[in-house]
Amino acid sequence: MSRYRVASVLVATMMVALSTPALASASLVWKPCKDVAAGWEPADDQRTECAMVTVPVDYAKPDGREIDIAVSRQKATDQARRRGVVLLNPGGPGQSGIHQPRWIADSRAAGIGADHDLIGFDPRGVGYSADIACPALPGDDAEPPASLPDKEKARFAFDRDATVNQRCIAADPEFVRNLTTENVARDMDRIREALGEARIGFYGVSWGTALGAAYRSAFDSRVDRMLLDSVMSPTLDVGAMDDAMIAAGEITVREFAGWIARYDAVYHFGGRQPVVLEGLLRLRDELTEHPRTVNGETIDGETVTGYLAGPRRDWANAAKTLAALRDGGLPATKPTSGQGRGFGWDTPPTGYNTFQQTAILCNASEGPRDFETIWQRRLDRIREYPAVASPGIWNGRCAGWTLPVQPWKFTPGTSALQLVGHTYEPVTPIGWALAMRDRIGGTLLTIEDDHHGSLSSLPCASKAVEFFSTGETSDGSCAGAPIPSPPGH
Structure with a gap:
């Protein structure tokens, strides 16, 4: 299936209201999500509310074209202790976050929602939020002829993906050019304004950690407490x-x-x-x-x-x-995923948009984009790591990407920051968390597992709850889930 289809990848003071919180809050019209959002889980007991926040497509043109960002909320369960809000992002990029309040509320980190409203949102280009119309065409899934040499098979895939990338860029150049981590961070600040909050907490996972770093770099004084789990590298090169x-x-x-x-x-x-x-x-x-x-x-x-x-x-x-x-047997069948595209509340979304992921990454990636260099890096990688012997999955992602590079420029801040790294994880290696700490500061908690973004599923989630309630960071380590033994052992 084409990568470009939509497939079925929480700082130290009390929250203070804006000077006119009633006016700010009035800009949001909250309704039960299951009443307005097509495809919403019917079993949701109306605790989750949804609203739209309007933002500029291009923040350099604040009076120009506007789009809607879908937002969800679960109010703090202990309103007498409520101290603010925590925005949530599960990563990706390209991943929907509008269901995140429900998922956190059902996890070991649910205590965060006792004294904070949990706020989810679909980033621009994903789910119920504004997207672009770039439908798949015949050939987008084409595989190279089996008779071709490996290099020519790779060139075939590179040229195919370049064609898709260029077509999707041409469908709405302004929108695609503004699909950046920094603009999603600016959208988060518009959500903060619409909520009537002077500061926000943030809990981000995977790419959501880059999003958190971008928000904190631009809006440090507006951060209450921020937790970043499975941390991205502070610099982006898809080949690296x-x-x-x-x-x-x-x-x-x-x-x-x-x-x-x-x-x-x-x-x-x-x-x-x-x-x-x-x-x-x-x-x-x-x-x-x-x-x-x-x-x-x-x-x-x-x-x-x-x-x-x-x-x-x-x-x-x-x-x-x-x-x-x-011994000649057969492996277990792997699950498959669905597909589709959502625009607004009326279209059931699938929760993932791979082209949005491509745009977010390629608009910031500083690595090479020509086929010959990418091919050579592929050969070097296979030779250096023979046990995995993988050509990589990201290196050719920016084939044919014609938009200018807008590199990440994360900077240190003073707001309370808890980083969480995973010792054995291959998706966001522990070295990235160390590099991010060196770049932007914060305290690093290490989890002894290889499970991407696992904090909320472990007993150690109590440290996240404590952090958001007290501002106390942790620099120790936590046990992950044990490796299962073979049956009978």
């Missing part, structure tokens, strides 16, 4: 993203092989890590050279690779599957 993620994945593969070796009586790959690793890579090579078709499904080297650098919580299942592949 691949390098860091694959380097972390390479370490994971080797640790996974060591874990399998502990359970040789179960998986029979060998009792030593080097032997297991050699066997896994040999299995991948064999299936690359001689793919199998089992029950109509192709089993090849990529099938093996898909299980090698998976999360620790899936290691038992992955090892079982790899042993089955070795």
Whole structure:
């Protein structure tokens, strides 16, 4: 499926009201989300309210074209202790955030909502908020002929994606040019104004950490308390993203092989890590050279690779599957996702927009965009990290991107900032959290897991609740979920 379709990826003083909070709040017309938003979960008990906030497309032209940003709210459950609001973003970019209040309220971090209104929103270009009309066309999903050499297959995909990128840019150049992390941060400040709040709390995950860094860089005095979980790098280069993620994945593969070796009586790959690793890579090579078709499904080297650098919580299942592949069996079927596009309350959104993700990243990425350089980086990456042997997923994302680069320029602030990094995580490697701390400040809490954005699902979420209630940051570590053992062990 084309990457360009929409697919079904919380600072130290008491909150103070604006001088005219009643007037500011009056700009929002709140209604139960399930009454106004198509496709809203019917079981929602009307606690979640929705409204639209109007913002400029281009903040350099404040009197120009305007768009609507969809916002949701769950009021603090203990109104006597209410101290303000916390805006939420789950990451992406391209990810819907309008359901985030409900998800936080159902998580171990639900205590944040006792003394804060939880505020979700769909960033521009996503879900119920304003989007562009760039429908998929025949050929957007085209795969290169199997007979082509690897380089020409990569060139085919690069040219195909460049065509889609350029068509979508041409559909609304002004809108696409203004799909930036900084403009979403400015939209957040318009939401703050509409809520009638002098300061806001913010809880961001993944790309939401870059969004938080952008907001704090521009509006530090308007930040109450900010928590950023699974932190992005403070500089953006989509090729360098691949390098860091694959380097972390390479370490994971080797640790996974060591874990399998502990359970040789179960998986029979060998009792030593080097032997297991050699066997896994040999299995991948064999299936690359001689793919199998089992029950109509192709089993090849990529099938093996898909299980090698998976999360620790899936290691038992992955090892079982790899042993089955070795013995001629079939892996479990992977889930599929839906697709569609939303504009306003009347269209049920899917919760994700991959072109918005492309635009947000490519409008800021400082890396090369020509095919030959990207191809060479791909070859270097595969050679340097042979266990993962991945060409990367981001490096060619900006093919044909003609809009000027607007690099991230994050700066330090004085508002209370809690960073959360994950020791073994490959999606946003721990080094990024260290680099972000060096760039913008803050205190780093480390979670001993590899689960992207897992804080709200762990007992350690109590630290987030405490942070938003008291402003106290944490610089220690928390245990993550344990690695499941094989059945019977």
